[in-house]
Each structure stands twice: as structure tokens, then as C-alpha cells.
Amino acid sequence: MTPVSNKAAKAAVRRELLAARALLSYEDAAEAAAVLAGRALDLPELAAARTVAGYVSVGREPGTRVLLDALHARGVRVLLPVLLADNDLDWAAYEGADRLLKAGRGLLEPDGPRLGPDAVLAADVVLLPGLAVDGHGMRLGRGGGSYDRVLARLARAGAAPALAVLLYDDEVVTRVPAEPHDHPVRAVVTPGGVRRFDRPEPGV
Secondary structure (H helix, E strand, O other): OOHHHHHHHHHHHHHHHHHHHHOOOHHHHHHHHHHHHHHHHOOHHHHHOOEEEOOOOOOOOOOOHHHHHHHHHOOOEEEEEEEOOOOOEEEEEOOOHHHEEEOHHHOEEEOOOOOOHHHHHHOOEEEEOOOEEOOOOEEEOOOOOHHHHHHHHHHHHOOOOEEEEEOOHHHEOOOOOOOOOOOEOOEEEEOOEEEEOOOOOOOO
């Protein structure tokens, strides 16, 4: 596929996946979030991590809040993204659900001091939001480009955190359209289990 057709293919797949998520009840999403947290906490990378870059799930995204609370209670330093005007990400420490503020685009962000975009370089694990992962570990994001910047920043710095994504079971697919800047992840966590990918993240 050409880059243009890849972009069009990504947009079509995103629409399909978002439509499927919209059919989930909030009860089903909450139940999946609890299972996802247990699966993710079994990851050796998370068990050994001192700093984890995560995100606050919203709507019917695979839930992260149970996982964030479990990591925080464990004494892990959890960094959460703060969306900047140019779609890049700043970071702030997670200090509990009562310290989250409503932000633009329906997001929730921590109310603490901003640590700068380079704060993510300290992460041992980066949890990436996504809509799908294929059999090669290639992730399909939502298309905003924020995490492309994060991954590029990690690559430039020679940082090597484990990259993982939380999804629903049917979002692990045969293939997602990929572009040259896309990075594979090390693991995908679903309510049904964990799938790992042997190929290392390029440049990360």
C-alpha cells in the first residue's frame, strides 16, 4: 500500500473498531477493566517497573483506572499524559483518582506539577492507548499523532521502555495498516490473556 492508501485504510479500520466499542455496555467495559488489570499486573515488566507511563481511559476504552490504582498502591511512580496545544504530551504524576481534572476532548489529567515532555524517558514501561494490534505487534492508534511523538522522543534518546497496549480480545487482528513511523509493541494485554511479540521495538 502507498502511504495515502495506508492512511485511508487506517481511517476505515478505526471507524469499524470504534463502532464496535460503542456497542459495549458500561457494565461490560467495567468488568473487562478489572480483568485487564489482573492480566497486566502479571506482566514481568510491570512487576519490575519503578516508573510506568500510563493514561486514563475514557468512555468505552479498555479500562486503565483499576490498573493505575493498583500500580500507585504498589509504590510505582505512575506518569500520566497532559495534552499540549500542538498534540504533543507533557506528563504529571498520578496521585489518585481524586486528583484528576477534566480536560479538553473529554480527557482526564492529573492536577500536579507538569514534568515536561521528556519525563517519559524515565519510564520502564509505556502503556500505549490503541484500537488494535496485529500478529506482528503493530499497533493502530487513534490517529492524533501524540504517541508517535512520544515514541520518536524515546527513540532519539535511546530509551528502551517496554511498550504494551491494553485492548479487548477482538481487537487483536491479523493485520493493521502500517506506516514507516509506526512502532510494534512488546505485548498486548486483553481480558483473555497476554500475547507477546519477539521482534524488538525498532530504535526503542
